[in-house]
Every structure is written in C-alpha cells, then in structure tokens.
Amino acid sequence: MAQREENIVLFPFMAQGHIIPFLALALHIEQSKNYTVTLVNTPLNIKKLRSSLPPNSTINLLEIPFSSSDYGLPPNTENTDALPYYQVIQLVEASVSLKPSFKKLIENLTEQLGNPPLCILADIFFGWTASVAKELNVFHAIFSGAGGFGLACYHSLWMNLPHRYVDSDLFYLPDFAEASSIHVSQLAVTIKEADGTDPWSIFHQKKNLPEWVKSDGILFNTVEEFDHVGLLYFRRKLGRPVWPIGPVLLSTKRQARAGKEDGISSELCLEWLNTKPLNSVLYVSFGSMNTISASQMMQLAMGLEASGKNFIWVVRPPIGFDLNSEFKANEWLPEGFEERIKGSKRGLLVHNWAPQVDILSHKSVSTFLSHCGWNSVLEALSQGVLIIGWPMAAEQFFNVKLLEEELGVCVELARGKSCEIRHEDIVEKIELVMNETKKGYEMRRRACEVMEMIKNAMKDEEGFKGSSVKAMDDFFSAALSMRKKTKKEQNIVA
Ligand SMILES: *[C@@H]1O[C@H](CO)[C@@H](O)[C@H](O)[C@H]1NC(C)=O
Ligand SMILES: *[C@@H]1O[C@H](CO)[C@@H](O)[C@H](O)[C@H]1NC(C)=O
Ligand SMILES: *[C@@H]1O[C@H](CO)[C@@H](O)[C@H](O)[C@H]1NC(C)=O
Ligand SMILES: *[C@@H]1O[C@H](CO)[C@@H](O)[C@H](O)[C@H]1NC(C)=O
Numbered sequence: 001m002a003q004r005e006e007n008i009v010l011f012p013f014m015a016q017g018h019i020i021p022f023l024a025l026a027l028h029i030e031q032s033k034n035y036t037v038t039l040v041n042t043p044l045n046i047k048k049l050r051s052s053l054p055p056n057s058t059i060n061l062l063e064i065p066f067s068s069s070d071y072g073l074p075p076n077t078e079n080t081d082a083l084p085y086y087q088v089i090q091l092v093e094a095s096v097s098l099k100p101s102f103k104k105l106i107e108n109l110t111e112q113l114g115n116p117p118l119c120i121l122a123d124i125f126f127g128w129t130a131s132v133a134k135e136l137n138v139f140h141a142i143f144s145g146a147g148g149f150g151l152a153c154y155h156s157l158w159m160n161l162p163h164r165y166v167d168s169d170l171f172y173l174p175d176f177a178e179a180s181s182i183h184v185s186q187l188a189v190t191i192k193e194a195d196g197t198d199p200w201s202i203f204h205q206k207k208n209l210p211e212w213v214k215s216d217g218i219l220f221n222t223v224e225e226f227d228h229v230g231l232l233y234f235r236r237k238l239g240r241p242v243w244p245i246g247p248v249l250l251s252t253k254r255q256a257r258a259g260k261e262d263g264i265s266s267e268l269c270l271e272w273l274n275t276k277p278l279n280s281v282l283y284v285s286f287g288s289m290n291t292i293s294a295s296q297m298m299q300l301a302m303g304l305e306a307s308g309k310n311f312i313w314v315v316r317p318p319i320g321f322d323l324n325s326e327f328k329a330n331e332w333l334p335e336g337f338e339e340r341i342k343g344s345k346r347g348l349l350v351h352n353w354a355p356q357v358d359i360l361s362h363k364s365v366s367t368f369l370s371h372c373g374w375n376s377v378l379e380a381l382s383q384g385v386l387i388i389g390w391p392m393a394a395e396q397f398f399n400v401k402l403l404e405e406e407l408g409v410c411v412e413l414a415r416g417k418s419c420e421i422r423h424e425d426i427v428e429k430i431e432l433v434m435n436e437t438k439k440g441y442e443m444r445r446r447a448c449e450v451m452e453m454i455k456n457a458m459k460d461e462e463g464f465k466g467s468s469v470k471a472m473d474d475f476f477s478a479a480l481s482m483r484k485k486t487k488k489e490q491n492i493v494a
Pocket of ligand 2: 030057
C-alpha cells in the first residue's frame, strides 16, 4: 500500500449517530489528503467499522480496550444503540474512564510510528481527550457531527440550565441571545429534568464541556455561509478557531454497510420514483434511532392518505415495541391502508431502512418529513429538498429552529415523541409546503439558495476554493505549524 504522510487520529463516542459522521470524515480525509487516518474505538465498534470500509481503504482501525460489565452494563455492550435510553448515561460515564487507555494508545502509536500523530480529532462527548493531547504535545480538535446553531443551543443549555431560573415556559439563553426565545417543549427530557445534580448535568458541566477550552479548536460538519451564527457562539465562547468543513456525508452504499440491514433495494426505490412526476413525492423518515407512538403513527397514516400526495415512508414498530420486531400493519395502520396505497401506487412503505441519499437526490422528491438529525438535514439541504420538521431528541429542536426561522426552508409539524398530533394538521402542513402556495414557493427559492451555498463551499477548482475546502486546509495548516514549532523547540533543547 502506498506510503502516506502523518497520522490523523479520529475518536468518536460509541453511538452510531456519532460514529457515522466520523467515518464520513475519515473517508473524506483519505480521498482529499495524503494523510493516514486512524479510527479508534472499542473492539465491537471496530469490528463493525471494519465491515463498512471499502476493501482498498488505507484507514487504520485501532482498538481501545473496554469491558462493559466492569461498569454495570450488560456484557458486550459498547454502543448506545444496544441500550435502553435510561442506560445511555451509564455508557457515557464509563467512556470517561477510557482516559488512561487512550493516553497509552497514543503513546503506543507514537512509538510505532517514530513520531506522535499530527492531530487528534475527538467527539463532542470526549472533552477529556484535550488534556491527554496537551500532555503528549499533540494538536487537538473536537469534531462535531452536529451543526453550529444546534450545538450552540445545546452547549448553552447544559452550561446554564436557564429554564430552571424562570417561571415562564419561554426563556432566553444567557450567552446566546442570537437564538432568541426557547420554549420548554423544545427541550429533550434529559435537559428539561436536569437540575445540576443529575448524572447528565454532572457529565456535561464537570467532565465534558469545560474541557473544550483546552482544545485547539472545533471542526464542524456544516457550512459557514448558512450556519455562521452558531459558529460565532463558539468563536466567542472558547476563543479558539472554528473550522466549518461540511457537508461531509456517506454515500448510500456506505450508509447501508454502517447501518442496519437493507429494508429495500435502491433499484426498487428508484424504479418507483421514476414513475412519479417532478417534485411530487414526500419522503418520511425519523432516522435509524427513532420511532413514534402508536397513536401518532395512526394519525400520520391518515394524514398521508388524506393529503393525496405520493410518499415513501420508512416505518418501524411504534414506541413500546422492539424496533427489530415484525411490523404489524393491520394493528398499527388504518384498516386496509397498505392495500389502498399499493393499489393506487401512491405510497411506498419501507421497513427499517431506506437508501436515503438516493431518494433525496431523486428529482421526483420535493419534501422530507424528518426528525432533523443533522446528517439528514445536510442530506436534504444538499439536494434542495424542503423539510417538514418533527424533532425528537437532543439538539434536533434547534436544528428546526435554524431551518425555519433563519433559513426559511422548513416548517415545524410537531415536537417530541409524546405530543398530540391530528391528521388534519398533518395535511395542512403538507399542503402548505407541497401545493403551489406562496409560502411553498418562497421556501423552494430559499432551498435553492442554500443548495448553491453548499455547492460553492465544497468547490475545489483552480483559483477558487470554497469555504469548507479552505477551512479543512486551514485546520491542517494549524496542526502542521504546531508540529513545526514542537520540532524547533526540540532542536533548541538538543
Ligand atoms: C504522500 O506521502 C508519502 C510519504 O511522505 C510520499 O512518499 C508520497 O510521495 C506522497 N504522495 C503524494 C501524492 O503526495
Ligand atoms: C478505492 O477504489 C475506488 C473505486 O475504484 C476508488 O474510487 C477509490 O479512490 C479507492 N480508494 C483508495 C483509498 O484508493
Ligand atoms: C500498548 O502496547 C502494549 C504493548 O504492545 C500493549 O500490551 C497494550 O495493550 C497497548 N495499549 C493500548 C491501550 O493500546
Ligand atoms: C393541494 O393539492 C391537492 C392536489 O395535490 C388538492 O387536492 C388540494 O385541494 C390542495 N389543497 C389546497 C389547500 O389547495
């Protein structure tokens, strides 16, 4: 295999939603730079990563030892995907104890290479890696798979818990006025219930977020041109460089290998889409980690049917049922629903997993009803697809806020997994976006503008480098200049 310069260490938190953006970044660096990428994780995650890499990949996979049963977790549990929600915090807390092993791993790698790695890029949950990097004199940055605006709200909420100090349901973020008002319904349960003494607060306020100032900067999977408000928050807050280098995304083929088994082939989906007119299809998916309640599912089915639109809907068993169990259409959907939409060829129900990138880039698809996880958002925006937002967790609520209030490419339909939702309201939102309304027209215009921003940001031509390409170059220059400085100091000492 061809020799490559310098080693870049990537260390994601042990959750599919965190590992996938790191995998996308690893493949992006491999493609665009002459660096060796080393992805670090616990043994079972490494095993899974190995099967999702192309056979000719130069990416190194390195195991960090971890035994889940030492932390009160079920044996062989190394990924939040395998845990019920209330146990996720246990894996988060256990990950902090990887510190000595991670230090040893970098020392081992340094000995093996004869040189320390050029830089360490670590997860937003791994603030503690910054002090390890400092001790070993290695350049360090956080890599966020979340967007700037969403993560700024999330960071500010955890550091300040502002909803604890007001009587109203509406409140402001003390250090992020640009976000305007937040409503308690936009808070994930863990934040809403946090009081500073609970395990999540202790993790974020004591062990994770304050450590970020020891890092040399943050890389974001986003684009400066539409996410500068959130990026400004971190520039101001940390006084460190922020490098927006996105969108860095996986192809459908890589997603399939990194995710669950296929629910439907790409060919079948595209064949179906090919029979539909331009911009006539609504795509519905809540991401690989989420599902909705049984009553919400019933209302959504009724709404989709009443809207008269074409749709592809990725269905999973509702909340309370095993996500991997069989989908019982005759129990969870209106009577005869599946037969009717099949007969009229108006809808396609897909179980578990769909080739999302292929669907969103098809010209028949105009709108995406989404939980607004950042990867899904980037995939939609890259294709100029409009969004109907139904955020479910974490910073998704603030992604919707950015998309609706700042970018004008989204309308919010519902919030959270327990909200009441009526099929009439679903129809109304679908028609607002997909019919020839003034609002729909304006949203499409904005979506085209955002798509152009993204294309420009990723452009790498002679005489022109887009903002994301330039940010990636700037990041590596910063790491290389620290390397040169360290070498000079060593020479002086010698
Ligand atoms: C990549 O780096 C290696 C090792 O330093 C070097 O021999 C090789 O010429 C470089 N390749 C390119 C395409 O720059
Ligand atoms: C691996 O092969 C694919 C397809 O031939 C090619 O596009 C890609 O650049 C190769 N990757 C590396 C790291 O050589
Ligand atoms: C470091 O190297 C030693 C010796 O090869 C090995 O026993 C140990 O497991 C390694 N530690 C880590 C964290 O990789
Ligand atoms: C929206 O378009 C559909 C046809 O796709 C039509 O049946 C419906 O009446 C329209 N709704 C409004 C509010 O114009």
